[in-house]
Amino acid sequence: MVCSLPTDASPWDSVHRARRIVVKVGSSLVTNQGQGLDAQAISEWARQISHIVHGAGDDRREVILVSSGAIAEGMKRMGLSRRPRELHELQAAAAVGQMGLIQMYESMLRHYQLGSAQVLLTHADLADRERYLNARVTLLTLLKRGIVPVINENDTVVNDEIRFGDNDTLGALVANLVVADLLVILTDQNGFYTADPRKDPQARKVHLARAGDPALEAMAGGAGTNIGTGGMLTKILAAKRAARSGASTIIAWGREPDILPRLMAGEHNLGSLLYAPMHKLQARKQWIADHLQLHGSVVLDAGAVRKIRDEGKSLLPVGIVAVKGSFTRGEVIGIEDESGTQIARGLANYSAEEARKLSRHSSEDIEHLLGYIAEPEMVHRDNLVLI
Numbered sequence: 001m002v003c004s005l006p007t008d009a010s011p012w013d014s015v016h017r018a019r020r021i022v023v024k025v026g027s028s029l030v031t032n033q034g035q036g037l038d039a040q041a042i043s044e045w046a047r048q049i050s051h052i053v054h055g056a057g058d059d060r061r062e063v064i065l066v067s068s069g070a071i072a073e074g075m076k077r078m079g080l081s082r083r084p085r086e087l088h089e090l091q092a093a094a095a096v097g098q099m100g101l102i103q104m105y106e107s108m109l110r111h112y113q114l115g116s117a118q119v120l121l122t123h124a125d126l127a128d129r130e131r132y133l134n135a136r137v138t139l140l141t142l143l144k145r146g147i148v149p150v151i152n153e154n155d156t157v158v159n160d161e162i163r164f165g166d167n168d169t170l171g172a173l174v175a176n177l178v179v180a181d182l183l184v185i186l187t188d189q190n191g192f193y194t195a196d197p198r199k200d201p202q203a204r205k206v207h208l209a210r211a212g213d214p215a216l217e218a219m220a221g222g223a224g225t226n227i228g229t230g231g232m233l234t235k236i237l238a239a240k241r242a243a244r245s246g247a248s249t250i251i252a253w254g255r256e257p258d259i260l261p262r263l264m265a266g267e268h269n270l271g272s273l274l275y276a277p278m279h280k281l282q283a284r285k286q287w288i289a290d291h292l293q294l295h296g297s298v299v300l301d302a303g304a305v306r307k308i309r310d311e312g313k314s315l316l317p318v319g320i321v322a323v324k325g326s327f328t329r330g331e332v333i334g335i336e337d338e339s340g341t342q343i344a345r346g347l348a349n350y351s352a353e354e355a356r357k358l359s360r361h362s363s364e365d366i367e368h369l370l371g372y373i374a375e376p377e378m379v380h381r382d383n384l385v386l387i
């Protein structure tokens with residue numbers, strides 16, 4: 001197919017350069033088309049993840065796993081041969097299946113010297129700015145400690161209106177949350193095809209395309225079996241969403257031998273690459289600019305202005321001399337120099353009231369001043385854009 005390439009190096013190089021990766025595994029793979037948890041496949045992904053997380057120097061990666069399969073596994077454990085239609089039945093199946101799913105990931109990852117953590121998220125969690133920051137800091141703390149977060153939707157507490165509905169979307173939102181470089185969607189097909197290969201024998205694999213290219217949506221069909229939920233359309237839309245935060249997406253076959261290490265080693269044409277046309281920093285800037293309006297601002301002394309503008313550092317409370325307006329944790333604030341010129345914008349880790357108490361104080365005093373510590377920074381660098 002025709003596709004426009006970015007002007008710098010091959011988009012495949014960005015896969016090799018990726019350091020923080022969200023890997024999403026679909027239900028059909030995890031449960032071997034609904035037959036039950038596939039211990040061998042899960043062990044194989046654990047081994048591959050361990051290989052890339054434990055790499056030396058520049059070969060070291062951070063991995064966040066988003067795994068489906070709770071409903072499919074729960075159905076098997078409850079003796080249900082057909083996917084229930086009622087939401088409460090699906091929720092019950094998910095609660096049953098999640099036990100087995102997480103138990104297996106925990107033991108397989110541990111076997112390969114990796115700690116793991118269960119994280120269950122809902123749409124509402126990521127739409128709420130404060131919870132967004134809370135989820136973000138928890139995931140980043142786990143990554144810093146070399147622990148692999150294993151994420152699924154918190155099916156127990158969601159209804160139709162607030163469901164992600166498919167974990168492809170959840171994978172893309174997590175990629176935005178942790179500012180990942182790459183989203184790898186492992187599925188039961190070799191990649192994305194010009195039509196559903198189960199239905200069209202003429203379908204050809206798309207090796208490379210721009211994420212968000214509208215032509216892709218027309219080629220994507222629904223799920224080919226009753227195990228997976230979204231089919232290719234949700235994967236294509238997830239790639240489009242991930243690209244808005246600068247992450248490219250690979251759609252690949254989860255049973256391809258050594259798929260993750262081979263992708264990281266720079267092997268081209270494994271699966272389909274849907275590349276993000278915008279660089280991560282530019283995309284993050286756009287995201288902050290698009291999504292959020294200013295709720296107040298903080299004024300910095302000259303030293304703090306230098307740290308932020310010239311040295312690329314986070315904003316610490318010690319550099320704040322005044323706080324204007326009213327805002328809560330997670331809202332966007334302006335960052336001004338003492339003449340009132342706005343130099344940056346970012347997501348506040350503390351409310352205006354708290355920021356007033358923290359201003360001119362070292363981060364070490366936060367606990368004493370507030371009684372708790374959210375984060376040592378007032379605005380983390382990842383959530384800050386210069387103007």
Ligand SMILES: Nc1ncnc2c1ncn2[C@@H]1O[C@H](COP(=O)(O)OP(=O)(O)O)[C@@H](O)[C@H]1O
Pocket residue numbers: 025026027028029186187188189191192193194195196197198219220221222223224225227228229230231232233
């Ligand atoms: N253009 C396409 N290319 C590849 N697969 C497609 C396409 N359109 C629809 N599909 C179907 O999507 C299925 C994968 O989606 P799904 O079953 O939801 O997987 P998962 O459980 O991995 O999320 C494939 O098995 C295939 O039948």
Ligand SMILES: N[C@@H](CCC(=O)OP(=O)(O)O)C(=O)O
Pocket residue numbers: 025026027028067068069070071072094152153155165166167168227228229230231
């Ligand atoms: N939370 C659900 C996710 C279902 C889902 O998105 O499935 P899939 O289309 O296979 O990724 C589960 O674990 O069954």
